[in-house]
Amino acid sequence: MTIRNLQYLFSPASVAVIGASQKEHSVGATVLNNLVEAGFHGRIFPVNPKYDSLRGLKTYASVGSLPVVPELAVICTPPASVPGLIAELGAKGTRAAIVLTAGLSLHPDGQALSIKQMMLDAAKPHLLRILGPNCVGLLVPGIGLNASFAHTGALPGKLAFVSQSGALVTGVLEWAKTRGIGFSKFISLGDNADVDFADVLDYLAGDANTYAILMYVEDIKHARKFMSAARAAARSKPVLVVKAGRAAEGAKAAASHTGALAGSDAVYDAAIRRAGMLRVFTTEDLFGAVETLAHAKSMNGERLTILTNGGGPGVMATDALIFGQGKLAAMPAPVIAQLDEVLPSTWSHGNPVDIIGDAPAERYVKALEILLKNPESDAVLFIQAPTAIVPSLDIASAIVPLLKETSRNVISCWLGSNASAPARQLFSNAGIPTYDTPEEAVRGFMQIVQYRRNQHLLMQVPPSLAVDFVPDRERARAVAAAALAEGRNILSEPEAKIMLAAYGIPVVETRIARSAEQAVQFAQEIGFPVALKVLSPEISHKTEVGGVVLDLETAEAVGKAAQSIQQRLSELRPDATLQGYSVQSMARRPDAQELIVGVTTDAVFGPVILFGQGGIAVEVIDDNTIGLPPLNMVLARDMISRTRVAKLLAGYRDRPAADVDAVCRALIRISQLVSDIAEIAELDINPLLADAKGVLALDARIRVVVADKEAGVDRLAIRPYPAELEQLVDWQGQALLLRPIRPEDGEAHVDFFHAMLPEDIRLRMFIRMRELQPDQLARFTQIDYDRDMAFIATRKRDDGRDETLGVVRAMADPGNEKVEFAVTVRSDLKGKGLGSILMAKLVEYCRARGIQEIVGEALSENVGVLNLVKRVGFEVKPVPGEAVMALRLDLRGEKLA
Template identity: 40%
Template sequence: MGELATLFGPERVAVVGATDRDGSVGRAITANLLADFEGDVVAVNPTKDEVLGLESHDSVGAVPDVDVAVVVVPPPIVLDAIREAAEAGIRDVVVITAGFGESGSEGARRERELRELAAEYDLNVVGPNSLGIMNTGVGLNATFGPENAQEGSISFMSQSGAFVTAVVDWANDRNLGFHNVVSLGNKAVLDESDFVREWGEDPDTDVILGYLEDVVDGRAFVESAREVSQDTPIVVVKSGRTEAGASAAASHTGAIAGSEEAYEAALDQAGVLRVDTVQDLFDFGSILAGQPLPERDGVAIVTNAGGPGVMTTDAVGDSDLSLASFTDETVERLQEALPDEANVYNPVDIIGDAPVERFAEALDIALADPNVGAAVVLACPTAPLSYEVLADAVVELQADHQVPVAATLMGGSSAREANERLSQVGIPTYFDPARAVRSLDALRAYREIGQREYTEPETFDVDREAAREILESAARRDTNRLGVEAMDLLDAYGIPTPDGDIVDARSDAVEAAERIAPDGEVVMKIVSPDILHKSDIGGVAVGVPPGEVGDTYEDLVTRARNYQPDATILGVQVQEMVDLDSGVETIAGMNRDPQFGPLVLFGLGGIFVEVLEDTTLRVAPVSESSAREMLDEIDAAPLLRGARGRDPVDEGSVVETLQRLSQLVTDFPAIVELDINPLVATPDGAQAVDVRLTIDQEQL
């Protein structure tokens, strides 16, 4: 165990605010501790001589060797109680009392003081506004819930205390056990990252489950979960889904990378399995705790019912699993073992008159097939079939073959005892076969998480001072938006850009064009921090021949002034032509999320980027392997690989650009949003043709 070992494994627990008053929280916590806790329980209440048979003490400091203080006193005296505990050497505190950050300005002030107190004494504080904690290994139930959890290997944290009570009641009815349970409360000190780290070091925790409404420190959570998830599965329900946001966003990336997308990207990057429903949360938790990981994706279905077998086959088709193709030897063995009317191909239908012996033989043959990575045992009640005997056979065969199995014994009371038998040994059971398949797919997904290779982000040699000067010059102009005038910012970080100049006179435009393309055409763009979508107002001219450069300059400036008379016009950019016909227009961008920090975006670019939304996200900093994954994840990936006879683009150049962009936005928190659109990827490399960004001047 780690830093929180004493919190979950105390020898003496003090209830500060213990009472015997009926219906009170202090009584419920004291009674729950007395019911099962293997250690000592201490009552602290200066107004009582005795509480539920325990001697009551005036203060927690008067009792030696207390490991954990559970505080359930009125809000105004909580801080005094915690300080008293801290001065007595108690480092672990569970604050049940509400009336803190969730309750207005006075509560918010009280919560700030609690954090300061915890920092002063180096305390581990759960809550405030918490239901409490459990550790079934030592019988610790320091909650005011109505019952204790059963013992198991799942550790569960929840941002809702009420949800904890419902889950424990539901899980007890289904023989689903927990090791540790934590009601996070307001997360003033300890948060989800702390418990992920703790349970990742806990040999008695096989799976971590969580119900979260937000994440306090997104970066810390990603780092902690990414390390822990390599060995311990983490499954989370994240509530509070919102539409991707940002009607006020100044960039494409800001419009696409809303808070929900940030959570999706961050949890995936952290190796966390995110689910949408409570049912999936515990379905996945049960199978991850009880079954081995599949070595391959092929699923065998063995059933005595044709219709449900088809339903299960459809569910496999909807997943990332596949229906296993049996070897010729397996088919021959099934033909010998089953009646002529049976289907010996997957799904195996042993027909409705099958006794347990036929079921067991067919399952044994299927599990032995080298193409089978997992199996669904699917049965409907019939007179020849005993569910209880079938359950014993499934338990034995799963143990022999060590192939993950999910069972669907359809029925009510007829399946109850068999389901309990299977659940006791970690074989999950479901009425709906689609749930069985989804759970097996969770095993596959976690296997792939464990196979990921994480590499540290590369640090490139860049010119940070030049970049800082460009950003500060924008602040001196009292603007928070930059366009192509910030191309030098990309140059400072080694991101390739076409040759170009920004000019503020007709003659200078002609001179710049002659230098950039003596006998060729150029691109010309209006430069204004106030005009974001230049092409929408005719502020971009492509393929301008040498003889038209001067007139085009005048035309672009006139259009811009007519469109927005009060706009700041910095000039016109004269830029080298980029061959779009041989390349792919992509977008590379960044949006700074309040929880996770800079999110790097990549996808199909151009003027329709927000319509197509073919993009993917990563939390910065982005490593080379993560950047390569981003190229693979977009739907337009075949375009990068040379679709329809085109030459493939230089993916290495795109990958490096994403890494350098990641370093840029990590180095400068003042960059709030950034778009490189298009980032043109060609067989010869990648070039940032256009850029715009928003800065927070206070961060410079």
């Protein structure tokens, strides 16, 4: 649904406890006791016909007898009673309920609908929001709300915790309370029949009382909704995730290597990364990471300097860093020279920087002053082992002022317990992340690194491709349609290569031979050497039946190879049908790396893309990574960088580096292929050869299924660029293209900004700005097309690049019912009708999406925009007490109150 009415869930003025009781250890009694003991700020109404009063509160016999409409209801009654209670509450005016009851998946008396569905049907007419069922409840300590049956309460704080597991809820509450960790919201989702992760993320993203969101996730039901909400929330505050179920559930039967390799946990990992969130693997790491990120400063690189007063801890930290895929900072000669002047001659002369165990506080300060200015370092890990020579607190007191002033990230590790406790507390009070062991400290640093990487993927403005690419979609669709019309799900290798070629993937010349004689003929026409491969719909992996013979140099060799393939097939797979052979030109690329690029369809997130090291042993090598389409150059390059084969692609010894851009383009085109062709369920290119000359697909396998073409992009977890919204219009006698903005428009958008007069920028932004900051540019150009829209008017410049002339934006609420708009035209083009064209495009789009209302604001002096929106039909009203006009357009065809 949306965040509609969630304010009554998280900030109610009154609560009714339906099923309240005085029976010891019952859910009804526990909830009522928790509400009273927590000191809820609002009114509490127990509901139970068996009692006149409970906990000193007047108790009511039924919902109907309540004297006022409760803003929130907590239901603790048996399953069969829940739908009726929801209907009664909705009719009375209640708009939020927590259903603690379990067992609602049952179908009473053989009815078609489950109790859960009856409950949802009862709530729908009233837009009554339901948390649960089968949940522990909800705690909002800031208002004294403990609407749960947890055994303990929560301290107030700024963290929101959201969990699917009820058992984990109670455990984390206990764990956090003993450590003094507080919460803004503590939410048990249970079966999340209505309110789910996406709804909660949307609400918490705008909650001023929450600075970070922590989640325990077991499964996601609505991937597109979740990804949109997660990406929006991660733009505004840290979102950290523990995902349960990491262990592989066993190899899956699949028609492709990709289908077998792409386990569900890897897909969730890719989704979390793409959404700009951070994944951790234990509950303790979850809270440790949020404290680290809360104090983390901006960091452009990932190079760590380790400063220690003991060699052992430094070595331990180095091992943890290297095995965690981290980077040690280099120590340039000038830095070493500076350190030589302040450190004893026995210091380590490298990184880790061991300043020797007898170091006084002054030595720490001088060393840190030098290291914090090292241009080859991005962060410092400070490790101190307690000694009898200098108290740890003296060292901490000396260096805290320096660390407060630095722009670099500093992470600390105070070894020991009692002796280091005061120093550790002093650092914590100063906002410096502090850990007990070198390994924990390095893990904290790597969490900052990974979070920054994920945020970069979320906020990046990628470069445009070198050339425009237009695929032959109809040709690819025809191949899939022909196979399905014949009742086949597996394309032949030549068919698969036709589809790849239609999307610009280089393939070797391939011909289909129906007999050994025809294979010889085609080999002679192609030219030797050739490769011969079995063609059989029952055979997915040809090498398993000896169905691939390479480097055939003569016609005689081709004939013998065909006979051998036929014989091996009949012996090993007598059930398989030999349809012929594929004859291919033999690719001679000795420096090439064998890669795999594939697609499979995840049950939750839809199509996902796999990249890694290819070859016949691809499952054994297990060097691969997963990404979610759509992709661009930055996202494709990130996928490549997360594999071991990336180092081979970079070149080594006398082998030149591969054309990584060509590999990226192949990934992007496969992403486009799966976005366009809904019939593709699985795809393998294995191997995809990559060398300095580019890429070449040697073998390909594609499985297709009957699909609903109209809902093609709905399969994707992230909505791709909506090309169908592009429109050519005539303006001032020239053709303009109106289209949704793309990340690749970043450079043109900067030029557009610089072409604006300062006064026009002030009228648009309400503030004076000289430059667009990178994060602002990313927000403007990288949008979630499921929620927001920005149409630009663009034309080609003389140098062939796109030029942005104007932009109109619509930022939707999570329910896609109301959008806030803004429109800007380049300063030198104002008054020529371009704003009207853009506004008409936006209104047409909003009507098509079912948007009910378009709203906005403009300064009272912005006469141009005010006249423009009046012509479109907007209501324009002054905002009391401000020099601002409120703008509204009702798309329902009726005046708004």
